[in-house]
Amino acid sequence: MLDTRLSHAQRKRIDKYSTKAKAYLLGVQGNNGLLFKLAVYSLLIGIGFVYLFPIIYMGSYSFKSLEDLLNPLISWIPSTFYTENYQVAYKVLNLFPTLLETLYVTVIPALAQTAVAAVIGYGFARFEFPLKKILLVLVLITFIIPPQVLLIPRYVFFNELELIGSILAFLLPALFGQGLNSAIFILIFYQFFRMMPKALEEAAHLDGAGNFRIFITIAIPMAVPAIIISFLFSFVWYWNETALASLYFGNALTTLPIELGKFNATFEQLYAGDTSTQNINEGISMAGTMLSILPLLIVYFFTQKWFVEGVDRSGITGE
Structure with missing residues (x-):
């Protein structure tokens, strides 16, 4: 009997340790296991x-x-x-003047695009008007159409209006809801404002507030996450856009990505016949690339908290 009891106790002990091992490796009741x-x-x-x-x-x-x-x-x-690689790259990129021009042609259109997308998204979400669904579908279709398809007609149109070589070539489309990927920002605000409780607006109407005041004092403060994520994405897309910028700005304006694209040619022009400077190599090219992306890294470093919060609260699953 003693051997049987000991054998039974050992089996219970083995089962207990086996259960703990399985729980530790595989998890139990919603807890994630080690594997x-x-x-x-x-x-x-x-x-x-x-x-x-x-x-x-x-x-x-x-x-x-x-x-x-x-x-x-x-x-x-x-x-x-x-560090001489960075000194050479700094001179080739003409860094600070080029950086200021880049911020000029990216921040202003990004701000305009975010503001206009908020207004359009609020209008679609809160008001009823004829052909609303058709217009919303047309807005979303503009996101599907590749911008390269519209390059020639837009260039001809802007050239007739004498907008080539001016920031207005970026700014005017943004002001009319046709900036870079404006449709996705309109959709973000549309979905965000639809989730807002209508009771807040109804209470404001009873207090005598008009639609504009409700939009400014209630809708906009609640849409801060959508505003942050829209501005940051818009800023990055305008920053990285080189094809449209090269076409519309010509030689009047430039950006860091454009200057990086012609880095080798600019280097040859600056140092042609200069025997004191070596030929371009991978170290100089990498230094120029680092300087061109450094502003974006700094922006993300200081705004990552709001960026992650904005993505989480605005419902973006990946872009």
């Missing part, structure tokens, strides 16, 4: 590495001298931090 966490963290680390690798690569090579670039023994860490 699930390992799989998730491995996936996140892999995705993070894919995104961070180009930045790490650029940062490493931008500080390498020509000797380090030619040395097969030096892979990631330079022998010395060679």
Whole structure:
């Protein structure tokens, strides 16, 4: 009997430890087990590495001298931090004047596009008028049509209005709800304002507030997450747009991405016949690329809290 009892107690102990092991590895009652966490963290680390690798690569090579670039023994860490690459890239990009022009042609249209998208989205969400659904569908169709299809007719139209070489080529479409991907921002505000309780507006109407006052004092403060996410996405899209900017601005205005696109040609013009300066190499090119994306990284560093909150509260699942 004693052997049987001991054997039974051992089996209970083994079952107990087995249950704990399964719960620890697989989880129980909604708790994530170790295997699930390992799989998730491995996936996140892999995705993070894919995104961070180009930045790490650029940062490493931008500080390498020509000797380090030619040395097969030096892979990631330079022998010395060679800052002359950034000095050359700074001169080739004409950084500060170009940065100011870039902010000029991106921030103003982004602000205008965000404001107009908020007004249009609120109108579609809160008012009833003839052909409302058809107009909303037409607005969304503009997001499907590639902007390259409209390049020639828009260029001819802007040329007739003498808008070529002016920021108005970006600003006027944004003011009329036809900026870069304006349809998606209108849809964001449309969905956001639809979720607002109508009781707030009805109470404001009873207090004598008009539609404009309700929009300014109630709708806009509640739509801050949508405003943040719309402005940031709009800012980045205008910043990275090179085809339309090159076509509409010509030689009158420029941006950092445009200057980066002709980095090699500008370098050759500046240093042609200058024997004191070496030919362009990968380190100088990487330094120019880092300087061109650095403003965006700084903006995201200071606005990441509001950016993540805006994505979460505005319901964007990926863009």
